[in-house]
Amino acid sequence: MPKFTAYDGTELAYHLKGTGEPLICLPGGPARAAAYYGTLGGLDAHHRLVLLDLRGTGGSAEPADPATRHWYRQTDDIEALREHLGLDRVHLLAHSASGNLATLYAARHPARVRSLTLIAPGSRAGDDPDRDLADGHPDGAFDPAATRAALAVLQAPVLVLAAPYDGGPRPANAAELAGIFPYDAKADAHHPWLDDSGAFVRTVRAFLDPDILGLDADGVRLAYRTWGEESAPPVVLAHGRGDSGADWALIAERLAATRRVYAPDFGGHGLSDWPGEYGFEQFRNQLSAFIRGLGLDGVDVIGHSMGAVAAFLLAADEPELVDRLVIEEPPPPFPLDTPRPLARREDGELGFDWPVVLSIEAELNAPDPAWSERLAAIEAPTLVIAGGPGSHIPQERLARLAGRIPGARLITIEAGHLIHETRPEEFLAALKDFGI
Numbered sequence: 518m519p520k521f522t523a524y525d526g527t528e529l530a531y532h533l534k535g536t537g538e539p540l541i542c543l544p545g546g547p548a549r550a551a552a553y554y555g556t557l558g559g560l561d562a563h564h565r566l567v568l569l570d571l572r573g574t575g576g577s578a579e580p581a582d583p584a585t586r587h588w589y590r591q592t593d594d595i596e597a598l599r600e601h602l603g604l605d606r607v608h609l610l611a612h613s614a615s616g617n618l619a620t621l622y623a624a625r626h627p628a629r630v631r632s633l634t635l636i637a638p639g640s641r642a643g644d645d646p647d648r649d650l651a652d653g654h655p656d657g658a659f660d661p662a663a664t665r666a667a668l669a670v671l672q673a674p675v676l677v678l679a680a681p682y683d684g685g686p687r688p689a690n691a692a693e694l695a696g697i698f699p700y701d702a703k704a705d706a707h708h709p710w711l712d713d714s715g716a717f718v719r720t721v722r723a724f725l726d727p728d729i730l731g732l733d734a735d736g737v738r739l740a741y742r743t744w745g746e747e748s749a750p751p752v753v754l755a756h757g758r759g760d761s762g763a764d765w766a767l768i769a770e771r772l773a774a775t776r777r778v779y780a781p782d783f784g785g786h787g788l789s790d791w792p793g794e795y796g797f798e799q800f801r802n803q804l805s806a807f808i809r810g811l812g813l814d815g816v817d818v819i820g821h822s823m824g825a826v827a828a829f830l831l832a833a834d835e836p837e838l839v840d841r842l843v844i845e846e847p848p849p850p851f852p853l854d855t856p857r858p859l860a861r862r863e864d865g866e867l868g869f870d871w872p873v874v875l876s877i878e879a880e881l882n883a884p885d886p887a888w889s890e891r892l893a894a895i896e897a898p899t900l901v902i903a904g905g906p907g908s909h910i911p912q913e914r915l916a917r918l919a920g921r922i923p924g925a926r927l928i929t930i931e932a933g934h935l936i937h938e939t940r941p942e943e944f945l946a947a948l949k950d951f952g953i
Contacts, residue, residue, distance in 0.1 A: 518576050521601040524593045525585060530576030531598065532568040535561025539602060540725070541595070542568050545613025550575030554612075558714030563722050564608075569598060571615075592622040599629060608725055610634040624667035632725055633675045636710075676724040678717075716791065723788040732781075734806035735799070740788035741781035741807070742766075745773030752817040752953060754780040755804060755824030758877055759869045761787030764821075768937050771945055772953070779816075781807050783824070785870035795876040797888070800827035801834070808838050817841040817953050821937060822848065823877060826888075829922070832899070833891040841953060842899040845944075846934050848881055849914040850888035857882055892921035899924070900951045902944070905931030926951070 520530045534556055544551040551568035552575060560566065570577040572586055572594060580586060595618070599607050608631050611619035616638025623630045710717040723729045723740045732739050742762050752772060754765040762780030769778040782789040783800050804827050808816055818839050820828030825847030832839040860874050901919040903912050912929070919927040928947055932939040 520576070521598060523572070523597050525580065525582070527572050527580045527585070527594075528578045529572060529594060529598070530570045532566075532570075534566040534568065535564060537564040538608065538725070539567050539604060540564040540608045540610055541598065542566055543595070543609070543611040543615035543618055544569070544571065544574070545611075545615050546571075548574050555710075557610075557721075558710035558717045560710070560718050560721060563718070564725065567598070567602065569594075571618075588617045588621055591618055592625050595622045596626060596629070605629075606631040608632045608634075610636065610721075611638060612636040613638065620668060621664065623671055623673065624664045627667060627671050627673070630671065630673040632673050633671075634721060634724065635675070635677045637679055638677065674724065676721070678720065719788045719791075726788075729788060732807060732810045734781075734804075734810055735802040737784040737792055737803055738790045739781045739784065739803060739807055741779055742769070743780075744769045744778040745776050747777055749773075749775060749777040750817070751777045751779065751811075751813050752819060753804070753808060754778065755800075755818065755820035755828050756780070756783065756786070757822030757824055758873060759786070759867075760821075761868065763787065765937070767941050768819075768945065771941075772948070776817075776953075779807075779811065783827075785873040787868060791870040793870065793872060795870070795873045797823070797826050797830060797877070797880055800824070801830040804828065804831050805835055805838060813838075815840045817843070819843040819845070819948070819953070820847070821845040822934065826850065829895060829899075830888065830891065832897050833894040836894075836896040839897045841951070842895065842897045843902065843948065843951065843953065844899065845902045845936055846904050846908060846910055846915070847901070847918065848910060849918040850884040850892075851914060851917065852884060853882060889918075889921060892918065893923065895922045895925075898952075899926070900947065901925055901927045902936055902947060903927060903929045904933045904936050905929050907931060907933035909934060 518530050518532060520528050523529050532551060542551060542554055542557070544554065550570050554566070554568050557566060571591060573579045584590065595609070606629050609619050609622065611634070613636070616635045619633060619635060623633050723731060728742055729740050730743065732741060740762070754762065754769060756762060756764045761782045765780045769780055772778050784803055785791045785795050800823065815838060818828045818832065818841070820826070820843070822845070825844035828842060829844055829847060832842045857878050860878050862871050899922045901915060901922070903915045904910070905912065916927060919925045930936050930940050930943045930947065932943070937944045
């Protein structure tokens with residue numbers, strides 16, 4: 518167990534779990550060692566957890582002066598740990614009572630905080646100014662007004678997570694606390710890491726990754742990535758079933774030379790919310806809400822497989838949102854001669870919610886007849902890209918789909934179903950020839 522020496526000579530212990538960028542984790546209380554964190558629901562697969570035993574707990578020594586166990590005094594222990602680890606700035610996570618410690622540290626050392634994650638925090642920093650926030654602190658050791666003022670200008674992003682049935686704090690109280698912080702503070706009704714480890718890890722991973730942004734779309738929080746200059750013409754990439762926006766990275770990087778590229782994770786995929794109910798119409802609604810939420814008047818949309826169906830449904834229903842449409846290997850919305858067999862879940866952890874597969878398979882076996890009728894309503898110039906005989910989608914059905922879209926152009930790149938991954942250069946050339 519690694520240890521370091523605090524400012525007053527007290528020897529403090531911490532535990533290391535996982536790999537990746539360090540995340541200092543402060544345990545809740547009272548007087549609770551950090552071991553109860555475990556792996557934080559599997560977050561150690563993505564970050565190196567630095568689990569600090571606060572003074573007098575776990576492997577850390579009792580201080581000679583009991584008064585140094587006050588929250589305000591223990592901010593110096595975090596600073597000593599930061600220096601010991603050789604970090605210029607830190608990602609800081611706190612649970613329950615240690616929310617007090619984390620917010621006080623952020624107020625005292627704002628330039629040292631890269632991000633602040635508060636899980637069901639017991640922070641009183643948001644209390645009424647007339648209330649005493651200095652419980653247990655020596656006179657003059659803690660100035661509530663100064664603390665709130667310091668937090669109000671904190672430039673680090675802040676995430677506040679509250680469990681809906683937890684009394685400390687309830688979501689409404691967490692929202693009030695989040696309102697103290699000026700930058701990217703959020704309050705949401707998420708379960709802690711033991712109740713729903715997947716949701717917890719997705720939420721914290723998305724928050725800690727500076728390349729991941731978030732947007733509420735049709736009641737689902739979507740994670741998304743961007744490439745290119747913000748002022749460039751926009752293009753939205755819609756991924757297939759079981760994938761995520763990251764699936765488009767190679768294509769997005771190339772398009773970013775002349776475009777502003779947006780690649781969301783649909784609900785039930787990647788780092789977005791997993792609401793549990795899925796279908797092509799839901800994904801169409803998410804795509805619409807995503808584009809509108811970005812404040813875009815009209816975009817070029819490129820969709821693959823499941824995302825291609827969402828894209829052509831959007832182009833049919835809301836033509837003002839889609840300037841150009843590219844659909845790569847979309848499952849045609851025509852009844853199947855032989856229904857697909859019931860899918861079986863793969864072993865191990867998935868990067869998507871399994872009910873997505875069951876819902877989409879059911880809709881492919883019995884598609885809404887209106888979907889094929891709506892193809893004729895598409896006004897945007899449309900390019901249909903087929904994968905040839907190596908694809909599991911019957912190519913004659915793709916030709917039939919293309920024939921239903923006014924003026925649609927159908928090309929074949931013999932790469933199977935994953936054209937943009939298998940033949941990226943030919944895929945990009947087709948986009949360029951189409952005007953994207």
